[in-house]
Amino acid sequence: MITIKEIANMLNVSTTTVSNVIHGKTKEVSPANVERIRKVLDEYDYMPNINARNLASNRSKIIGMVVKVNGKENPFKDQFFGELLGAVEDRVRSRGYNLMVYALNDVRQVQKFILSWNMDGLVTCGFVEGEISYLQERYKKPIVIIDDYDTNDLERCINIRLEDKKAAYEMTKYVIGCGHKKIAFLADNNVNLDHQRFLGYCQAMDEAGLFGSEENFLKICPGNRGEKNNLDELYERSFAYTAIICSSDYYAAMLLNTFQDRGRKIPDDISITGFDDVEYASLVRPALTTVRQDIQEKGLVAVDMLVKMLEENPKDMETLVVLPTQMVIRDSVKRING
Amino acid sequence: MITIKEIANMLNVSTTTVSNVIHGKTKEVSPANVERIRKVLDEYDYMPNINARNLASNRSKIIGMVVKVNGKENPFKDQFFGELLGAVEDRVRSRGYNLMVYALNDVRQVQKFILSWNMDGLVTCGFVEGEISYLQERYKKPIVIIDDYDTNDLERCINIRLEDKKAAYEMTKYVIGCGHKKIAFLADNNVNLDHQRFLGYCQAMDEAGLFGSEENFLKICPGNRGEKNNLDELYERSFAYTAIICSSDYYAAMLLNTFQDRGRKIPDDISITGFDDVEYASLVRPALTTVRQDIQEKGLVAVDMLVKMLEENPKDMETLVVLPTQMVIRDSVKRING
DNA sequence: TTGTAAGCGTTATCAT
DNA sequence: ATGATAACGCTTACAA
Numbered sequence: 001m002i003t004i005k006e007i008a009n010m011l012n013v014s015t016t017t018v019s020n021v022i023h024g025k026t027k028e029v030s031p032a033n034v035e036r037i038r039k040v041l042d043e044y045d046y047m048p049n050i051n052a053r054n055l056a057s058n059r060s061k062i063i064g065m066v067v068k069v070n071g072k073e074n075p076f077k078d079q080f081f082g083e084l085l086g087a088v089e090d091r092v093r094s095r096g097y098n099l100m101v102y103a104l105n106d107v108r109q110v111q112k113f114i115l116s117w118n119m120d121g122l123v124t125c126g127f128v129e130g131e132i133s134y135l136q137e138r139y140k141k142p143i144v145i146i147d148d149y150d151t152n153d154l155e156r157c158i159n160i161r162l163e164d165k166k167a168a169y170e171m172t173k174y175v176i177g178c179g180h181k182k183i184a185f186l187a188d189n190n191v192n193l194d195h196q197r198f199l200g201y202c203q204a205m206d207e208a209g210l211f212g213s214e215e216n217f218l219k220i221c222p223g224n225r226g227e228k229n230n231l232d233e234l235y236e237r238s239f240a241y242t243a244i245i246c247s248s249d250y251y252a253a254m255l256l257n258t259f260q261d262r263g264r265k266i267p268d269d270i271s272i273t274g275f276d277d278v279e280y281a282s283l284v285r286p287a288l289t290t291v292r293q294d295i296q297e298k299g300l301v302a303v304d305m306l307v308k309m310l311e312e313n314p315k316d317m318e319t320l321v322v323l324p325t326q327m328v329i330r331d332s333v334k335r336i337n338g
Numbered sequence: 339m340i341t342i343k344e345i346a347n348m349l350n351v352s353t354t355t356v357s358n359v360i361h362g363k364t365k366e367v368s369p370a371n372v373e374r375i376r377k378v379l380d381e382y383d384y385m386p387n388i389n390a391r392n393l394a395s396n397r398s399k400i401i402g403m404v405v406k407v408n409g410k411e412n413p414f415k416d417q418f419f420g421e422l423l424g425a426v427e428d429r430v431r432s433r434g435y436n437l438m439v440y441a442l443n444d445v446r447q448v449q450k451f452i453l454s455w456n457m458d459g460l461v462t463c464g465f466v467e468g469e470i471s472y473l474q475e476r477y478k479k480p481i482v483i484i485d486d487y488d489t490n491d492l493e494r495c496i497n498i499r500l501e502d503k504k505a506a507y508e509m510t511k512y513v514i515g516c517g518h519k520k521i522a523f524l525a526d527n528n529v530n531l532d533h534q535r536f537l538g539y540c541q542a543m544d545e546a547g548l549f550g551s552e553e554n555f556l557k558i559c560p561g562n563r564g565e566k567n568n569l570d571e572l573y574e575r576s577f578a579y580t581a582i583i584c585s586s587d588y589y590a591a592m593l594l595n596t597f598q599d600r601g602r603k604i605p606d607d608i609s610i611t612g613f614d615d616v617e618y619a620s621l622v623r624p625a626l627t628t629v630r631q632d633i634q635e636k637g638l639v640a641v642d643m644l645v646k647m648l649e650e651n652p653k654d655m656e657t658l659v660v661l662p663t664q665m666v667i668r669d670s671v672k673r674i675n676g
Numbered sequence: 677t678t679g680t681a682a683g684c685g686t687t688a689t690c691a692t
Numbered sequence: 693a694t695g696a697t698a699a700c701g702c703t704t705a706c707a708a
Binding site: 355367 | 693694695696699700701702
């Protein structure tokens with residue numbers, strides 16, 4: 001691979017001049033030299049040594065994407081993370097950066113990687129406030145935090161999330177509008193965005209004079225790490241309701257099949273709604289009534305905000321983006337008369 | 339961030355000695371110094387500057403994963419690539435490397451990135467022989483090629499794929515064994531691994547004295563880029579068959595719903611099989627009879643082979659891995675008597 | 677417009 | 693066991 005120095009020697013010019021041409025600073029170079037240098041650059045298909053460049057210029061053109069693994073063995077198997085990563089990659093590349101990907105639990109390892117590589121910025125999912133603060137003790141560059149509710153007022157942080165509460169509120173209201181009164185909410189935990197969705201559910205229930213309490217919170221066990229799904233229990237408890245608002249399409253589809261396989265008709269016997277509108281939401285039968293979020297947009301906005309803060313560092317930049325959601329009405333909710 | 343030089347100055351030792359301690363070459367350093375240096379390293383939580391390290395040592399500890407986009411707007415939305423990427427990330431990290439991800443079409447861009455970053459190795463999907471050869475003109479490090487049939491005898495290349503033909507053969511044989519005679523094969527093209535699967539289908543048909551010709555090749559249009567799905571046409575043509583072997587779960591699920599929504603019963607009226615056993619293969623109803631591949635394993639093996647070639651460079655290394663598949667019999671194929 | 681040279685933080689060779 | 697020192701390829705004051 002040809003280097004700047006070699007080119008400079010070949011043409012009897014300085015490395016500065018070659019470097020200037022490489023970076024398009026042609027005003028400072030005579031047209032004749034621009035031409036000569038460009039020709040050689042082209043002929044030898046010059047490739048910069050990015051490690052050298054990074055070392056000299058004290059940046060890296062690397063943006064890291066780190067997702068916290070929690071229980072999951074492979075987070076990117078989840079379509080949400082897959083799609084998010086694809087969108088992030090696309091925008092990172094088109095903005096002239098490079099994407100490094102890590103699935104980690106230990107925030108100290110995250111810190112090690114982002115500091116060692118001198119990454120220009122970071123996109124994270126799943127880390128909580130204390131962890132982000134820890135990173136920031138030494139990492140002084142911008143961080144985008146996706147889908148978190150506890151890291152608001154941190155310096156150099158951008159939060160991106162959905163109108164989770166509102167979406168759950170609207171979905172619940174829709175189900176109530178279909179005539180349902182005994183409605184449960186299902187999720188695998190009750191913190192962060194699931195908690196917000198639960199709050200939205202509660203609000204709609206309360207406004208309708210129904211009971212939106214913890215009593216009607218159905219906790220499902222993910223079932224992918226040792227623990228067993230508690231589907232038997234959920235099946236039994238479901239008889240107390242005519243509808244279940246699920247906090248994800250995945251669990252909605254799981255209920256759909258569990259119930260149908262045991263002979264209950266959906267939506268005739270019980271209605272079920274999802275959240276996210278992932279691909280199979282429209283592939284299962286009945287097709288899921290759900291809340292669509294634009295994951296692609298989430299990824300693109302994440303990178304756009306990050307790069308904006310990175311390159312322009314505007315003083316009064318908005319550091320919170322709440323993306324809209326959209327009701328998708330399909331066939332999994334029954335309209336009850338009376 | 340503290341540097342080696344600073345530590346060396348602090349303790350009145352040379353950078354060499356510090357570097358040796360950092361790399362665990364403690365035999366060459368007096369115990370007293372090891373202790374003193376370790377203490378400072380720890381106290382200041384020393385982080386190496388990887389760009390400097392890479393520049394000096396002429397490697398990068400970066401493994402690239404490049405998937406060819408073809409028509410897809412976001413390849414990682416596809417669960418296959420998502421899961422593959424997750425597995426690759428996991429193994430890359432645990433082997434002490436770092437993963438850079440690109441979704442690209444233009445192989446010249448790929449070359450630019452891998453050369454500029456001086457990547458230690460590459461995992462690719464979707465690129466064809468001419469493209470890999472182009473890369474190798476200048477990139478002299480190992481490349482793992484996933485799911486390709488035309489890049490066999492290239493230097494420094496490792497091929498990883500499935501027993502596609504055999505799997506399709508077995509699936510077709512199974513369907514024939516269920517009493518079917520009029521069986522079609524469906525895919526969105528007839529090259530590479532889809533072609534192999536088609537060949538497997540043909541072989542089983544031939545052996546059973548049935549017709550395994552191009553006539554019974556049903557071409558489906560992906561429908562995600564301008565072109566429309568040709569589902570109407572496929573629906574009409576399907577009446578000539580009692581079973582359809584699909585080259586992916588995705589298309590199988592699509593057929594399932596298209597047919598069911600128009601009133602045909604599955605598997606009573608027509609049987610359908612999938613390929614891959616992605617998550618929703620068991621979520622749709624009827625659950626799909628399909629061929630399972632272990633995507634996780636694919637990713638892990640890819641990195642293992644790459645690192646092996648990288649670090650040991652054994653002379654007689656096997657450069658082809660054909661992973662096994664497994665029939666998963668569920669409910670989408672009807673047993674026909676007679 | 678052009679060139680010189682220091683510096684980025686490591687690694688690695690070769691003396692001592 | 694330890695240290696000087698060159699080298700990696702590039703950027704960037706600063707000087708000419």
